[in-house]
Amino acid sequence: MDAARPIASLHRSCFPSAASGPPMRRRVTIDDISRYTGLSRGTVSRAMNDRPDVSERTRARVLEACRALRYVPSRAARSLTTGRSDAVVALVGDLRAPFAVACLRGVLRQADRLRYAVYVTEQGDDPAGAQERIIELTGDRIDGLLVAGQVEGRLCAQLCEAAGQRPLVVCCRAEGVRCDTYLPDHPEAGRLVARCLLSHGRRHLLYLHRLGDAEAAERLAGFRRVCADAGITPTILAAADDTATVEQHVAGLREADGIAASDDRLAIAALWACARLGRTPGVEVLLLGQGNTPACEVLPWPLTSVDFGGEEIGQRAMETLVARINGRRVGAASVTHVAPRLMERATTGAARP
Template structure:
């Protein structure tokens, strides 16, 4: 075994080929025969040759690095998305630079310049919420994939949870448990996710000739207090309600508190569902809360896969919606 630092020239000499041919073989070029490739790789192994990664990246015009720009690193949505993206990037032998703009436009521009200076091969932009965000355009000169929050430009690549289908799935589940007097308590009405989920709920009910209890969605805040207040008002006016779809786990916790305070059995009298499958809230719910998991790690993984595909030349423009998973627990059990 050679303990000195070997060069590409040494590898070429050991293999009996030119330096150019040795370089092509080590970089996986197709214009080298398999026999020559094996001979060069064997020589490189014998010499413990360590290729100059910078020189190789210049040759193939890639650095093997991706950028991840998030707007809310501490948020419960960003971290699992970033974990999924990093898993996929690692599987593709890509390194990752992570930046958090904290929702600040100036900080975002600073991070974009810093990432560009590192000559990243591509960028994943993770939104702070599900509302569409302004496209970064084409000035960076690299592929970009938007995760969680889609780009407003349809020619960009975006990966998001399918909130409409999530609304459909939870409603279908409640109907299957025998519920038919279903109410919907959710967050702010201008939030795209809330609107998409509400449409999914309404479409399933309409197909069954049913409508929401109260004939409307109860829009409010993304808080336990709103869930508690809305549930009290709902039961006062519509004691016949037998299921409540909450737009988030936080709202669902407030709903469960209100029903417990009124002595309403869950799920015997009223079934309750949440959305997000956020473990800190799920863990403390009594009874255990049925909730919709938006599969954030899968969103991140798929975003990274699309990005690496684009780097390789396969661009998939448009919005890709990934189906969520309904996790059934005690709050929607059928009572016999």
């Protein structure tokens, strides 16, 4: 090699030329978004920063352009402009709980749409550790906090204290904490179950109720109300566990033509008990659960269940949190109950996919 060969020449020889491979993609800028949408650079910037002085229609137009052009924002630059980190903390009670997982999925999807980062921490079996992690995370430049799924009541209070002036949104019952709250409409879930059984002409109804669960009690109240309006008195069996309680009530399982349970675990236990008695689920007896856990779809008789709307709750909670952060939502905190959905499957006679 010629020792006098220029360094620039060495650099060019070490990397492929544009002709030898696909050209590198130029980074898309705000100016590109401005030209694409026909909006001013200032309007595009305000829309990207979720400013309250931009209409929802304009904001949606800019976000669609960002997706079309594959715009990747610089968090560092945006942080310098807005004074925010574009990051929030999400506390989850138990990552094994189906509702909490659905709620967190909704949070993350909405955060991705709004270009926010989410730091996730779990309470699990260590509430004290969760509190320490919350304090550590909120010590950084975090814009807001969110609770996805049920946690210990005192943790919500501690989270509210750690938040300070930053907004907090919860997707669980939080006694004594004043913040925006999103919850499933549990009485309506119970009403949906009762209406489903009655619409199929079932009149000898059995309801398996989970003891010690306040939300299950609300679902039972909704179920009873619809039955009372129809002039029907269902048999209510209280359950402290699953299989053992169900097996103790064989007579009830034989006589009922419609069985509902306050959660999917009890419903699955009833399903197997009916099958052992020779009663075909979805034919001789209809069965419904509540919670729409993943197991519902993989059973030999896919279980009809009520979806509590966890994903929608997470999405709406994250949207509200960002609106509070950006000042687009002001005023007193509110409590919103999200409508559940009935997911009909084989155990109420629906055709299998």
